Amino acid sequence: MLGWLRFLLFHRRELLQLFAEHLGLVVLSTALAAAIGLPLGVWATRRRGVRRWALGAANIVQTIPSLALFGFLLPLPLIGGVGAPSAIVALVLYSLLPIMRGAYGGIVQVDAAVREAAIALGMTPRQRLLQVELPLALPAIFGGLRVAAVISVGTATIAAAIGAGGLGEFIFRGLATADNRLILAGAVPAALLALGVDGSLGALEAWLARRYKP
Amino acid sequence: MNFSRRAFCLVAGLVMALGAAACRSGPRLVIGAKDFTEQIVLGELLANAARQRPGAPLDVVRRFDLGGTLLCHRALLAGRIDVYPEYTGTALADIFHQTPPADAKAAWRAARADYRRAGLRISRPLGFDDSFAILVRQSMAKRLHLANVSELARVAPRLRAAFGYEFFQRPDGYPGWARAYHIHFASPPRAMALALTYLALASHRVDVIAGDSTAGRIQALRLAALRDDRHFFPAYQAIYVYRPAAAPLLAPLLQRLQGRISTAAMRAMNADVDVRHQDPKAVALRFLAALKR
Numbered sequence: 001m002l003g004w005l006r007f008l009l010f011h012r013r014e015l016l017q018l019f020a021e022h023l024g025l026v027v028l029s030t031a032l033a034a035a036i037g038l039p040l041g042v043w044a045t046r047r048r049g050v051r052r053w054a055l056g057a058a059n060i061v062q063t064i065p066s067l068a069l070f071g072f073l074l075p076l077p078l079i080g081g082v083g084a085p086s087a088i089v090a091l092v093l094y095s096l097l098p099i100m101r102g103a104y105g106g107i108v109q110v111d112a113a114v115r116e117a118a119i120a121l122g123m124t125p126r127q128r129l130l131q132v133e134l135p136l137a138l139p140a141i142f143g144g145l146r147v148a149a150v151i152s153v154g155t156a157t158i159a160a161a162i163g164a165g166g167l168g169e170f171i172f173r174g175l176a177t178a179d180n181r182l183i184l185a186g187a188v189p190a191a192l193l194a195l196g197v198d199g200s201l202g203a204l205e206a207w208l209a210r211r212y213k214p
Numbered sequence: 215m216n217f218s219r220r221a222f223c224l225v226a227g228l229v230m231a232l233g234a235a236a237c238r239s240g241p242r243l244v245i246g247a248k249d250f251t252e253q254i255v256l257g258e259l260l261a262n263a264a265r266q267r268p269g270a271p272l273d274v275v276r277r278f279d280l281g282g283t284l285l286c287h288r289a290l291l292a293g294r295i296d297v298y299p300e301y302t303g304t305a306l307a308d309i310f311h312q313t314p315p316a317d318a319k320a321a322w323r324a325a326r327a328d329y330r331r332a333g334l335r336i337s338r339p340l341g342f343d344d345s346f347a348i349l350v351r352q353s354m355a356k357r358l359h360l361a362n363v364s365e366l367a368r369v370a371p372r373l374r375a376a377f378g379y380e381f382f383q384r385p386d387g388y389p390g391w392a393r394a395y396h397i398h399f400a401s402p403p404r405a406m407a408l409a410l411t412y413l414a415l416a417s418h419r420v421d422v423i424a425g426d427s428t429a430g431r432i433q434a435l436r437l438a439a440l441r442d443d444r445h446f447f448p449a450y451q452a453i454y455v456y457r458p459a460a461a462p463l464l465a466p467l468l469q470r471l472q473g474r475i476s477t478a479a480m481r482a483m484n485a486d487v488d489v490r491h492q493d494p495k496a497v498a499l500r501f502l503a504a505l506k507r
Contacts, residue, residue, distance in 0.1 A: 067409070074410065162406050162410055173379050178282065
């Protein structure tokens with residue numbers, strides 16, 4: 001244990017850089033996935049076709065092994081290739097399902113009586129969504145976001161397979177040389193990062209809940 | 215005439231039946247292999263040679279897909295397996311922690327001595343070398359007139375490279391190699407999964423990778439291996455490592471395979487499995503059939 005800590009200290013600059021890369025991949029991909037997935041999830045509550053196709057596609061993507069997905073992305077222009085773009089595209093695709101499911105489920109489970117009351121008050125569909133449905137769906141939406149972000153921290157370790165860096169580099173190097181210290185130098189900070197990301201999103205949720213009390 | 219033929223059939227049938235009965239309780243050979251295609255093909259070659267042994271076929275147990283060099287070595291020492299395929303350079307570097315000599319003969323002799331001290335024996339070289347190969351696209355090699363690695367140094371500042379993690383970590387990998395050839399790429403080479411570097415090269419995302427010299431994909435993806443003209447990479451000659459107790463059973467089988475598997479033949483067999491998705495056993499049987507008994 002002490003030996004391992006000394007090992008970490010020796011590699012601290014590299015560790016910091018890889019940690020920052022890892023965090024960057026997770027934040028960027030989760031933000032992009034939220035920007036795409038939240039509107040799609042809301043739209044899916046309004047149209048059956050969207051629900052079927054968007055959720056179905058997200059389900060299928062979830063079953064593709066990440067190395068195979070990288071294999072498909074490699075030859076593509078713009079979104080593919082070697083390095084961060086491919087990794088971010090893959091992470092966004094994997095994050096879509098929990099985010100869409102959270103938003104969709106959150107809004108669908110809003111009590112019909114509450115919705116009717118809002119209509120009776122003469123609220124426009126837009127007001128209803130922003131002032132009633134979304135605030136009530138907040139816990140479910142954040143549930144999806146937190147699951148997506150935590151999974152992303154884990155999946156982002158595979159980004160090292162396509163040259164996008166991150167803590168996965170330590171893990172891959174450790175595997176190549178059967179060096180457990182290196183594997184742990186990647187895996188332990190990644191686990192801590194997952195806890196940190198989940199905690200921060202929880203704090204954000206609490207703050208939003210206080211601010212937009214329905 | 216007719217009678218003698220019938221008698222011959224009867225006797226032959228009896229002998230075969232006896233042979234089959236004897237083999238059930240007869241000697242057994244446990245063959246190991248690491249978890250990649252070439253090792254499994256080499257394991258199948260030995261297993262099927264054992265089944266085809268003149269006289270009685272040997273009982274064979276396959277313990278393939280063992281995860282890594284050290285695992286195989288420990289299994290062999292513990293008597294859990296009798297034999298497995300290995301490479302002289304890998305054995306010297308990873309098991310015995312020595313710098314493998316560049317000369318192939320010297321490496322084989324050093325490996326034999328180390329294994330002897332560990333109470334194990336090795337076969338003569340099987341005939342091919344599974345070393346790192348510096349790979350480029352055939353089209354680029356032709357356009358830039360590249361045949362060996364020292365010519366690559368000239369154009370490297372315009373090229374991009376990606377290597378597997380192992381190549382970065384090994385003493386006989388990237389840092390030493392770049393120093394030996396004075397190679398500087400346009401940007402620092404990327405580290406990525408070995409399997410993906412082949413795809414990245416074929417789809418023009420990078421220009422130089424380091425693969426296995428016997429990889430089937432070299433032909434399939436129209437890649438060219440550059441000659442290691444300064445002999446930087448140590449010899450990785452393929453051998454079988456075995457327990458002395460299994461030597462009497464193995465001797466005739468090794469006699470049949472030693473020095474008979476060329477680099478081209480190994481590459482073709484790997485391609486049959488990896489690219490044309492054939493069964494390793496079928497590939498091994500075909501090679502043995504082509505091989506004179």
